[in-house]
Amino acid sequence: MATHTFLFDDACPMCKGYTGVFTGLNWSERRAFSKLKAGDIPNLDLDRGRHEIPLYNAETGEVRYGLEAMTTVIGNALPHLKPLIRSRFFITALKPLYWLITYNRRVIAGTKPPKEGFDCAPDYHVGWRLAYLCLMTSAILLLGLPDVPLLIGFGLALVAGLLLHRDRLTFLGHFVTVVFMATILLAVVPGVGAVVLAYGVSLIEGWRRL
Secondary structure, three states: OOOEEEEEOOOOHHHHHHHHHHHHOOOOEEEEHHHOOOOOOOOOOHHHHOOOOEEEEOOOOOEEEHHHHHHHHHHHHOHHHHHHHOOHHHHHHHHHHHHHHHHHHHHHHOOOOOOOOOOOOOOOOHHHHHHHHHHHHHHHHHHOOOOHHHHHHHHHHHHHHHHHOOOHHHHHHHHHHHHHHHHHHHHHOOOHHHHHHHHHHHHHHHHHOO
């Protein structure tokens, strides 16, 4: 698999994470988008590559994108899974989840554009942002709202953010992600320590995402 190289968004911890796993397993290589120079990969569609992670084959010059790229690598490494993961039904079923993560990956991870080099952030997509907000809000309500002190703090932060932030949907994307983190902590960590931990994580994550 050394001939295959993922071109990944190095401003995105999630992209770093799963391409790092593939590299660690020796299933593929990887190269950061911000390190690319014009003409390095002639067949690369940069615009498509911002939305679907590209996989470059150094032997053929072919570039595959998104789920096709990921399932190609996994299928080559695990041939017994190839009929399933390369099937049209499987890829079609995963597409909505892939687009949801792709168009919201910067608010999920709370990352900012790279200081230099090519920024491969996806286009702003209102529909997928609203879908993410609805999904996360539903998850928070199912898990249970935070305790009163946290709830008051989140309420104040919500009002301030909606009043001060120019891009309210981006603010809301970060906001529901932080609230979800706090809610998860309250659900899995017992006792009073959960509130303290959730409060601390919320402050750190909220400040980091400003």
